[in-house]
Amino acid sequence: MTSDPANPDPHQAPAHEAAERRDWSAYFDRMEGKPPRATLLRALEKFGSVDRSDAPLAVDLGCGAGQDLVAILENGWRAWACDSNPDGLARLRARRACADAISDGRLTVVETDFQSVRIPPATLINASFSLPFCPPDHFPALWSQIDAALPPGGRFSGQLFGDRDDWALLDDRTHLTRAETLALFDEYILEHFEEEDRPSSHAGEHHKHWHIFHIVARKR
């Protein structure tokens, strides 16, 4: 599993039980106060410091209540963020860092789903634990947009869920084999690729088998 002690198990119980039901308000309650995702922090670190007077753009797909956006903005980036859940976006707008960035034009927030999103060109595309919730019929088009939006040298950070994950049985989720996942990154250098394939480990948690790919990749 992801073992960074500064960024504890991000899909911890009972947040994942809310995610299984797509009860996003309960999910956001349970994730409140959690740090940004380790994959995002790795990608930001790989880019190093940015010129704030000519800030590059990061896209956050399925941004939820904005925990990753705060880190993106604090690191000097501009951001374009989207999610289909209005409650998450309201929580995001209530964060001081996000409200300030919206008012000075550094952050654009769009309520849309993955099925109809139009992703702008960006130097970084972050999708933390969100792409598995794209309906599988729409995932190829969504991935094409992600790939087209990134220039050479741009990075993707985020998670894809594997075929051995228990949620692969749910027909509204996108789950890929390891080979299918790696094939998405043929034209990328994988800077971090971690496969998590384990039963749940939280005491009292309802059992779930996790199969997750944690990815940071740079486009060639």
Ligand SMILES: C[S@@+](CC[C@H](N)C(=O)[O-])C[C@H]1O[C@@H](n2cnc3c(N)ncnc32)[C@H](O)[C@@H]1O
């Ligand atoms: C597990 S949460 C992850 C949220 C946040 N990125 C994080 O790391 O905690 C999944 C997010 O995807 C969003 N989502 C689910 N289905 C979606 C869809 N079809 N289109 C856009 N966003 C969707 C949810 O509203 C939720 O905010």
